[in-house]
Amino acid sequence: MSNRVQQLSDTMQTSCPNCGSIFLISPEHLEAARGQVRCGECMQVFNALLSLENYTGDFSLLKSSQPQDNLNLQQVPDDPIENTSLNASDASDASVSLKQAMYGNNYKSSNNFKPLLWIAGILLLVILVIVQTVYYQRYKLISSSHYQQQILSLCQILPCDESRFTNLSQVKLLERNIFTHPTRKNALMVSGSFVNRAPFSQPVPELLISLSDAKGKFIANRLFKAEEFLSDKSIQLLEPGKPVQFRLEIQDPGSEALAYEFEFFGSNYGA
Numbered sequence: 001m002s003n004r005v006q007q008l009s010d011t012m013q014t015s016c017p018n019c020g021s022i023f024l025i026s027p028e029h030l031e032a033a034r035g036q037v038r039c040g041e042c043m044q045v046f047n048a049l050l051s052l053e054n055y056t057g058d059f060s061l062l063k064s065s066q067p068q069d070n071l072n073l074q075q076v077p078d079d080p081i082e083n084t085s086l087n088a089s090d091a092s093d094a095s096v097s098l099k100q101a102m103y104g105n106n107y108k109s110s111n112n113f114k115p116l117l118w119i120a121g122i123l124l125l126v127i128l129v130i131v132q133t134v135y136y137q138r139y140k141l142i143s144s145s146h147y148q149q150q151i152l153s154l155c156q157i158l159p160c161d162e163s164r165f166t167n168l169s170q171v172k173l174l175e176r177n178i179f180t181h182p183t184r185k186n187a188l189m190v191s192g193s194f195v196n197r198a199p200f201s202q203p204v205p206e207l208l209i210s211l212s213d214a215k216g217k218f219i220a221n222r223l224f225k226a227e228e229f230l231s232d233k234s235i236q237l238l239e240p241g242k243p244v245q246f247r248l249e250i251q252d253p254g255s256e257a258l259a260y261e262f263e264f265f266g267s268n269y270g271a
Contacts, residue, residue: 013055018044024055143167148199163237168205170198171264174243178260181249191247194264196238204230204238205264207246211257219257223265224248 015022016039025037025048035049135154141147142165155162176192190209196202207229210221227233231245238244 011055012052014048014053015051016042016044017046017051018042025052139164142200143169145170152200162200163203165198165200166202166266167198168264168266170196171202171205171238172197173262173264176260176262180252184249186252188250188252189247190250190260191245192262193243193245195243196240199240201237201239203266204235204244205266208263208265209250210261210263211253212259212261213256214258216259219253222250 012025012027013022014025014037019039019042021039021041023037023040029037030048030052035047036045037048038045131154135158138151138154138160142151145167148167151160154160172195174193174195176190178188178190181187181189204226206226207224208221209224211219213219226235229246229248231247235244
C-alpha cells in the first residue's frame with residue numbers, strides 16, 4: 001500500500017462501490033486507516049485502494065478539511081462546475097457519531113437527560129431504603145412521636161398489627177382520688193381516670209401504685225393488672241383521646257403513708 005501511495009499525488013480521490021459517491025483522501029489517511037474507510041453517504045465500509053486515483057478536478061472548489069479517521073472523508077462534487085452540487089455535499093463534511101446517527105437532533109438533549117435519570121434513580125433507591133427501614137422497625141419506632149404519623153400512613157398501604165403499637169409515655173393520668181373505704185375497715189378506695197394521647201389505640205397497661213412517707217422514704221408498692229382496676233372490664237384497647245375510669249381497693253398502710261405515686265407499665269413489667 002505504501003508504494004502505491006507514494007506514486008500518486010498528494011491529493012487523491014476514491015469512490016464508494018455501493019453508492020458511487022466520490023471522496024478526497026490523503027496518503028496519511030490511507031496509512032492510518034490501512035485503506036479501510038467508511039462512506040459518509042451510505043455508511044458502507046470499503047477499501048479505498050481499489051478505486052484510488054489522482055484528483056483531476058478544480059481545486060478552487062474544494063473545502064479546506066483534513067480527515068482524521070475513516071469516518072471523515074471530504075466528498076468531491078459530482079459536477080465541479082455546478083455550485084449546487086457543491087452545496088449539496090456540505091452536510092456530509094462533518095463527522096457523525098453512532099449516537100448522533102441514532103438520536104439525530106435530539107442527541108444533545110438526550111445526553112443532558114441522562115444525569116437527571118441517574119439522580120432520580122438514586123433518590124428512588126434512598127426513599128425505598130428509608131421506607132423499608134421504617135416498616136421493619138415500625139413496632140419500635142412507634143414509641144417516638146416523631147415517626148408515628150409516618151408509620152400510621154405506611155400501615156394504610158402495608159399490613160401492620162396495630163395491636164402491637166404501644167407508647168406508655170402517652171398514657172396520661174387525668175385525675176386520682178384516695179379516700180377511706182366506706183364499708184371496709186383498714187382499707188382505702190382509689191379512683192380516677194386516664195387517657196391515651198397517642199394517635200393510635202394501644203393495649204391497656206398495668207398500674208403501679210407506690211407509697212412513701214413525708215420524707216419521701218419508700219414504704220410499699222403494688223402492681224395492678226387491668227382487670228383489677230378498670231371500671232369497665234370489657235375494655236381491651238385504649239382508644240385515642242377517650243378517658244378511661246379506674247377504681248380499686250387497697251389496704252390502709254397507716255398514717256405514715258402520705259405520698260402516692262401512679263405509674264403505667266406494660267404487661268411484661270417485672271417479668
